Each structure stands twice: as C-alpha cells, then as structure tokens.
Amino acid sequence: MRQTVLDKTEITKLIRRVNSLSPDKRPFWGKMNATEMLHHCNLANQRILSWNKPVNPGTFKQKFMKFLVLHVLPGFPRNVKTAAPFETRGKINTQAFENEKELFKTGLLEFAKPGKIFSAPHPYFGPLNTRDWGRVVWMHVDHHLRQFGL
Template identity: 40%
Template sequence: MSKSILDPEVVEDVIARGSRLNVADTANWGKMSATEMLAHCNLAHQSILKAPPAEKSGGWKKWIAKIIFLHVMKEFPKGARGAERFDMKGKVDVALFEEEKSKFVHIIGKYSRLDHKLAGYHPRFGALNHREWGIFVWRHVDHHLRQFGL
C-alpha cells in the first residue's frame, strides 16, 4: 500500500527530511531553488488543506489519470508540471528561506492533526477523497525532498 501523509509517522519523517534542507542545496533536477521549492510546497499544501469538497468528479479521463497515478506509478515523475499558480520560480527571495522552511514544518504537521476530511478537486485527477489526497500529498512532498537529495 502507498504511503500517506495522513500517517503521523510519515509526517514525522517528512518533517525530519525537510529540516535537513539548507539554503545552498541545489536541485538534482528541475529549476527551483530550495527556497522556491519550499514556497511552492507551502502554497500548494495550504490550498489542499483549505479546499472545499469537490462539486464535480472530473470525468473519465481524469479518473484514468488518477488510477494510474495512485495505483500504478510509485512516485511523482521528474519534470512533472504543476498548476501555474504554484510556480514559484523567480518569485521568492532567497532571504526568506528560514521563514519558508518554518512554514513547511508547520503546514506538514497539520496533516497529522486534521479536524476535517480532505475532499477537494485536483486539476489533473478530478475529485479526490481523503485517502487519495493523503497519497497524493505524500508523493508530492516526497518528490520535492528527493529533488534536493533528501
């Protein structure tokens, strides 16, 4: 079974890995700096945590993409493009690294203390339930930590 950010042990592991990130670390792939990556994750995860329940399913193409991503693939592919609104390249001052890192730890920690079920709409996969969001979030954050060798 896939790892999930909804597992408190996974949250602890993600926070420990993220805590080892340094401002001077460079990505093994992609173009974001460590500060930009943290800001990207923070923005995306804040959005996920406060998303209202999906009002539509997304259709069969999104359903197939969701099945492939959640049940066939084992990790986020390198070079996967996210939504434009989460693109932080060139938009974050490197001086904000410690602030973004602190936010990252705080936001990731929220997944182990949720007072509601995640049920928002994903632009590529359509409606995701709580369990599916847990897997997606784990894969997203793991992808970016691996991007920086963590």
C-alpha cells in the same frame, strides 16, 4: 502500507528529511531552488487544507491519471510541469527560506489532525477523498525532497 501524510509517523520522517535542507542546496532535476520548492509545496498544501468550495466531478482523463499515479507508477515523474497557481520560480526571495521551511513543517502537521476531511480537487486528478489526498501529498513532498537529494 503506502505512505501518507495522514500518519503522524510519516510526517515525522518527512520533517526529519526537510530539516537537512539548506537554502543553497542544488536540485538534481528541475529549475526551482530550495526556497521556491518549499513555497510551491506550501501553496499546494494550503490550498488543500483550506478548500471550502464545491467540486465538479472528474473527467475520464483525470480519473485515469489518478489511477495511474496512485496505483501504478512508483512516484511522480521528474520535470512534470506544475499547474500555474503553484508556479513559484522567480516569485520568492531566497531570504524567505527559513520562514517557508517552518510553514512547510507546520502545514504537514495539519494533515494528521484527527477528524480532518480534505475534498479539494487536484489540478490533474480531479476530485480526491481524504485518503487519496493523504497519499498524493506524501508523494508530492517525497518527490520534491528527493529532487534535493533528501
């Protein structure tokens, strides 16, 4: 079975990994520091958790990208440029690390609450259903934890 944040056991594993992250931990790739990475994930997760607008149908390119990432590639590629609303480099003070870390953990726990439905569009994959979001969020968080060797 593929990992998903809809599974509380998987969230527990992700939280265990992030608990060993420190503000001075250097990434193996990319330009974000640990605080910026957590803030980036928090912005993305909050958008998914709070979405309440209509969603346009996906384009062929978005559908292709979704299929490729969810069913072919082993994970997100390194150094892919993020969508502008989630760009955090230089936009948050490293002193916010502990607060961002706590927001990260509590946000993840929201995904596994029974009855939650997620319908936000992904900036590159277009509309996703709840099952797809569970997988995409897990892949995104795993990608960034691996970025910091976790």
